[in-house]
Amino acid sequence: MDQLKGIASRRSFRILVAMLILLTFLHYCTPQVRFLPVSSFFLQRHVVERIIFILPVAGATFAFGQMGGLIALAVAILIMLPRVFLLSPHPMDAFVETCAVGVVGYLVVWMIEVQEREKRLRQQVASRFRTINAVTSIVTGSLELEQISASALDKISEIIKTHVACVYLLEGETEELVLSAHRGLSSGCITDATRFRPGEGLxxxxxxxxxxxxVGDVQEGPELTARLADAEDVRSFLAVPLKSSNSVLGVLALADPRPRLFTSQDMELLTAIGGQVGVAIENARLYESMRFYARQVTCAQEEERKRIARDLHDETIQRLIVISRRLESLATLLERSPEATHHLEELQRLTSDTLKGLRSFVQDLRPSTLDHLGLVAALEGLTNDLEKRSCIETTVEVRGEVRRLAPEQEVGLFRILQEALNNARRHSQATRVTVEVTFEPNKVRMSISDNGCGFEVSERMHNLVSTGKLGLIGMYERARLLGGRLVIRSEPGRGTTVGVSVPV
Incomplete structure (x- = not known):
């Protein structure tokens, strides 16, 4: 009833009714013979009115589909039949003409329906490609598993419009399916349906x-009912594997509280999306493995630097100090020989310069300040050393409550600042550098700004490789390994600002 009221309230329905009333009036209230300037036998009959009845039939097909067109055709024939048998002086001819109009009207309905069906099919194909492209763009825009799962679910829920949508990922160690992301699950169901074994349920x-x-209705197939369906009291259920290179990496599960027939188009679309999401998941896992190995390599590198710095400090530097002291004693004994004294002074100066260079090298390798006093003290030591080496004015500003961070975080931020200051000293021609460190409850932000010559910042990483800016790549990677984000802002003639934010 509500559907009929909705149809009757549409403007197109009122226009069609008005057309039928007008054509009925012309069909019954006009004379059989008309006096027109161009008169012929064809126009002296009511064939024209009968043919014109095809117009509302075509309009009804466009507005209400094939069923609406057939109903309008039936109404038009019922309107024409009384004249055929009661009023027409040529009933047989009128009957043939009416039948011909019915056949032509049916062909018009069929042709319009075929055209509309092809149009809908083209729109569905275009929508499918747009959807796949949108999902591909979303899932390839990140290398984080949680973000990939959540973004894909948002788009799929928007398209398929189901009550529950979940992504389960297969764990390599336990070989169990673990809930990665979900939409529409109740808190109780999250607890009950967090893990599944291969072969369990849908x-x-x-x-x-x-x-x-x-399964269109789980009540018709109780053996297929899964815990997820039981917990959410759903009726229809669809599980699509997330695959990459024929390997199943997880499952996309959709459920609805009402019986629903998932069409073949839905299955094809979700299978294609499952393939895209599966490839993205595999890439994210490979990236996570690379990050893990990179963290291990970085830690091993820092440990090796610490060992080398300790060995140089404990052995080589101490021996150089002993040599320097003995040279001083020898110079005192040979004061009467000017030539010997001169050579000893040169040797002593060379030893002192080597000692200074070695101490600076040890400081760059692994400053003991970083391990003993923390990040801020190590950063201040770096800026003070920059002032001594290059006469660049430096300023360190610290905001928030200063606290110690995890060792890998302190080392990472220290190395980023070290590279930024080295770039400012070597390339920027800067006279002033400002370092700002802000401690927030859940992250640490650091900014390094200079007033140097600046440069064009490339938006693509491979451009940095081709131009030899490997130090900038190292800064980006260190920030990424810490789970943070690094941004470089620079323009020729306007200096450079390096900003990094790391969660703690």
Whole structure:
């Protein structure tokens, strides 16, 4: 009833009714013979009115589809039949003409329906490609597993419009499916349906078979009912495997509280999306493995630097100090020989310069201040050393409550500042550098600004490689390994600012 009221309230319906009333008036209230300037036998009959009845039939097909067109055609024929048998002086001819109009009207309805069906099909194909491209763009825009799962679910929920949507990922160690992201799950269901074993329920069956599993009504197939369906009291269920190179990495699960027939188009679309998400998940896991190995290499590198710095400080520097002291004693004994004294002074100066260079090298390798006093003291030591080496005015500003960070975080931020200051000294021609460190409850921000010549910042990483800016790549990677973000802002003639934010 509500649907009929909705149809009757549409403007197109009122226009069609008005057309039928007008054509009925012309069909019954005009004379059989008309006096027109161009008169012919064809126009002296009511064939024209009968043909014109095809117009509302076509309009109804466009407005209400094939069923609406057939209903309008039936109404038009019922309107024409009384004249055929009661009023027409040529009933047989009128009947043939009416039948011809019915056949032509049906062909018009069929042609319009075919055209509209092809149009809808083209729109569905275009929408499918747009959807796949949108999902591909979303999932390839990040290398974080949680962000990939959440972004893909948002887009899929928007398209398919289901009550529950979940992504389960297969754990390599336990070989269990673990809930990674969800939309529409209740808190109780999250607890009950966090893990599945391969082969358990719809979700586990999709993993084992590698093919989509769909049930329009779980009450018709109770053996397929999974804990997720039980917990959310859903009726229809669809599980699509997330695959990459024929390997199942997880499952996309969709559920609805009402019986629903998932169409073949839905299955094809979700299978294609599952393939894209699967590739993105594999890339994210490879990236996470690379980050893990990079962290291990960085830690090993820092440990090796610490060992070398300790050995140089404990052995080489101490021996150089002993040599310097003995040279001083020898110079005192040979004061009467000017030539010997001169050579000893040269040797002593060379030893002192080597000692200073070695101490600076040890400081660059691994400053003991960083381990003993923390990040801020090490940063102040770096800026003071920059002033002594290059006469660049430096300023360190610290905001927030200063605290110690994890060793890898302190080392990472220290190395980023070290590279930024080295770039300012070597390339920027700067006279002033400002370092700002801000301690916030959940992150630490650091900014290094100079008033140097600046440069064009490339938006792509591979451009940095081709131009030889490997130090900038190292800064980006160190920030990324810490789970943070590094931004470089610079323009020719306007200096450079390096900003880094790291969660703690």
């Amino acid at each position: 979700i586990g069956r999709a993993v084992r078979s590698g093919e989509p599993v769909v």
